[in-house]
Amino acid sequence: MRVFFVNQFALRPTDRGSLRHFFLARFLVENGYQAEVVTSDIHYNSRERLQWVSSSESHSGVMFRVIRGIGYKGQLSRLCNHLQCAIKAFFYLLRSVSSNDVVVGSSPQPFLAYSAYLAARVKRARFFYEVRDLWPQTLIDLGGLTRSHPLVRCMFFIERVLASKSEKIIVLMPLAEKYFAAIHGISSSKVVWIGQGVDCSAQVGRSVGRKPVGSYAEIVYAGSIGSANCISSLLEIAGELQGLAVPVHFSIYGEGPERAGLELKAAQLRLKNLDFMGALSRNSVLGKIAEADFAIALAHSSPLYQFGISFNKLFDYFLAARPVIFIGDVAKNPVAEARAGVVVSETSSKAVALAIKDFVAQSPEYLQDLGENGLRFLKANHDHKVTGQKLLDIISSR
Template sequence: MEYINVFIINHYAIHPSEPGGSRHYSLAKELAKKGHRVTVVASNFQHGTGRYNADLGKGKFKEEMIDGIRFVWIAAPGYEGNTVRRFLNMLVFSLRTRFNKLLKDKRNKPDIIIGSSPHPFASLAAERLAAYHRVPFIMEVRDLWPQTLVDLGRISRFHPLIVFLSWLEKYLYRKASKIVVLLPGASEYIKNLGISEEKVIWIPNGIDRDLLPDISSIEQKKKRDLFTVMYAGAHGLANNLDVIINAAKVLQDEGLADKILFRLLGEGPEKKNLIMLAKELGLKNVIFEDPVPKKEVYAKLAEADVFIAVIKKSNLYRWGISLNKLFDYLAMAKPIVFGVRAFNDPVREAGAGISVPPEDPYALAEAVKELFRMDPKEREKMGVNGREYVLKNHDFTVLASRLEKVLFEVAGDNGLR
């Protein structure tokens, strides 16, 4: 088999013209360069921004070619926040994907179907579609459902929904020919469920060189003559951005509000609350900005002196992290303050910044202050370390080759080669 016809089903997949992580666009693009045929199936309603990214008119789906990749956009109802409507959005997308006439068309039968799990219902739709076509199913594990819900303290492990999701999780792992994980410690979690560790392959998030500016073109393009600390990403509960607001308060109280500026780019259910908190604290050193498309984000990131990555302290991250924003930060050759407790610490591994305890605004403020007072050459060295690390370990060109190897192995095991 010279090429593979692969369907990638990811509810939240996007094109770089939209804000957010574009993992499957980048992987699909690299696979297409190698001669493979790739279809990406996603919802027309974008989770990160709360808006529709494809005009379907009155239809239930839309097919289009983008950069050599076939996208199929599935209609799903909009929602705001973690409400019943979000659950409805998940179910509608999954059912419409499973029974979509384009995806069921035997004239364009896939060789392999990959089901990504920002939630398990989309993965189940992928598995059922693979069974319909009698082709192998590969499970991609982004979030560990239902462990994510339990570890974030939102629901008891004995709740009937968690019991059902636990059964569904094991069912999908057993049905999968291979399991691709984004978290470096997830193989141990899956092994503990009685699944062979040999089925598990780690392919983390990464960066797309085609979108990345050359390091020589990364310049300070500041709107203000201030030391700029930037966060770019989702504004949700798990992101724990109130710790950044409180760190800004610490520095303002120390008289540094006219020297250090915090810029938060992005969207999410907690953004309004964060804006209110900043106003209540009377902060003059924090500004909030709209999200920007992936293909434009690097121009914004170039305006920073330092980046911040924080998430809520939780046992969930004992299996690791693979934050899209972190790889973008590393690629921009600027130091990072990393407030995360997890299985892995890419910032420490790369020597690309300062790691601090999570949920500690005072430690965060001290790290920012240390970088502010640091010799610019030392900051530059940290930034270069980060860029070299991410290009070596997280280039989507390399990650796509790793995925291609998995596809050929699965094809061979199932008599397709």
């Protein structure tokens, strides 16, 4: 039996970013399965074209197959790229999948997941729907579109088909079963939560301790720089802290379409306590997180987050055992569940700045305990062997 993971933005272990599908596929290979990841050659975050020596590569027994697509910058060319990849993947899967195989269609964009379902149906293979993002609802809650918009209606149709026709729905948001029950009438027994998997055996350089008294506290953000990541709010918070003369410094690691505009805004605000550091390899950025005093994540105020979150950056923060500052109000917050930091649900930048001022003044022993709590939570719930076993259980259940 072969298991095909179809995700446009799945990455090889040599790439920079989340390795969810590599870890899942490798676990299956270690347990006697064959596994293949069907992906594209455009990085989801930087939008740069990734280099491939051929159309297929093997990494630790996992076969990666690349679907080459057009580059994109704007929304129209992005949509064209998504549709092109979906069509190419459909014909590749028709040639490759047999009735004994399993197809996991993932939805960082819904069209590719739909083409994976169609190919699986034609070949009479088993199909599992992995929900990375609640795309129609995301466009409504964060994108400002209405339910009557043609794109939203199209995505709701695709989501309804995939949810109803799949053998199981794999979700990353811990409360997503409520969404599928309310919107599509899907029984909670069909929905399986398999969170982000992390290699907890990775060696991460630990911080040697707090900086000398009188020095600043280093706060790291490591992740995408886009409209969904609230970096504009972070700049305003940094401005408030600068005005209060709180000795903190923010280092922002990552790339994204909003970076240039945010750097201009930081210059206009005359921020001396914040720098954009660019993107680094995962091992390098983990080292930077571990060397910092704190790590920070932010979330919009949105009804979308009533179903929980799956922020990759949080798992990197936990792995580096850093106390986390989380700004936002989300259900089943991992930082709160792990007791790994402080959750600030205030909306004004001044109130958030005051909360950060109080938090960074906590004792080193207390902050170290928070970091260790996050690491323990990660090992218990998100080690890649834990998530891999969950997937293996549902695949082998028939």
